[in-house]
Amino acid sequence: KTYKIVMIRHGESDWNKKNLFCGWYDASLSSKGVEEAISAGKTLKQRCYEFDVAHTSVLKRAEDTLCNILNLVDPKNSCTVHKNWRLNERHYGSLTGLNKSETAKKYGEDKVKLWRRSFDIPPPPMEVDHPYYCHIKNDPRYVDGPSECEFPTHESLKMTIQRTLPYWDNVIVPQIKNGCRIIIAAHGNSLRGIIKHLDSE
Numbered sequence: 001k002t003y004k005i006v007m008i009r010h011g012e013s014d015w016n017k018k019n020l021f022c023g024w025y026d027a028s029l030s031s032k033g034v035e036e037a038i039s040a041g042k043t044l045k046q047r048c049y050e051f052d053v054a055h056t057s058v059l060k061r062a063e064d065t066l067c068n069i070l071n072l073v074d075p076k077n078s079c080t081v082h083k084n085w086r087l088n089e090r091h092y093g094s095l096t097g098l099n100k101s102e103t104a105k106k107y108g109e110d111k112v113k114l115w116r117r118s119f120d121i122p123p124p125p126m127e128v129d130h131p132y133y134c135h136i137k138n139d140p141r142y143v144d145g146p147s148e149c150e151f152p153t154h155e156s157l158k159m160t161i162q163r164t165l166p167y168w169d170n171v172i173v174p175q176i177k178n179g180c181r182i183i184i185a186a187h188g189n190s191l192r193g194i195i196k197h198l199d200s201e
Ligand SMILES: CC(=O)Oc1ccccc1S(=O)(=O)Nc1cc2c(c(O)c1O)C(=O)c1ccccc1C2=O
Pocket: 019, 020, 021, 095, 098, 099, 100, 101, 103, 112, 113, 115, 116, 122, 123
């Protein structure tokens, strides 16, 4: 049996525009990013897509992308929306908020090249003195998870996939098998992990 599911990466964020590592920082969609989300919604509507369930992360760039799409595709608001930290973007640790030149200056080109192409080498952890540490760690949206020991300070691509897959396997797959029409609005690396898992099956 074949199933169909729609997965979409969020529109451009304010930090994407400035080429900053964003990760778990809750950057907003840029005006271009909102237009991208609306354009995706229009396309899905034109092709008569309908959804019973939607999944997104707890970061507003993904939530707002989904909202803009559902406003067009599901004006009656009949689709249930689930938000979960496991669909969050990869956590870039100490690189969060840095741009290209700051990263290279702080860690050197060789480290950047190593991290860029590695699967299981995480960037340095986000330390307590990092400008965004408290802002992210104490955010009330994480009150239902991740737990203290699960809360990331940095993630390799492998670590990102490892915390995204349980949500895919335990929540989304059963819904697909029950015939739900699903859309996922998330992030480059969390979606990449799901696709990599599907390709490996
Ligand atoms: C296009 C661009 O300017 O990317 C940026 C943005 C911020 C810092 C460094 C760069 S870069 O030019 O070195 N390119 C660049 C650099 C990197 C990555 C990446 O995908 C990338 O495109 C990563 O995925 C990545 C993942 C984990 C740690 C470090 C990097 C990294 O250092």
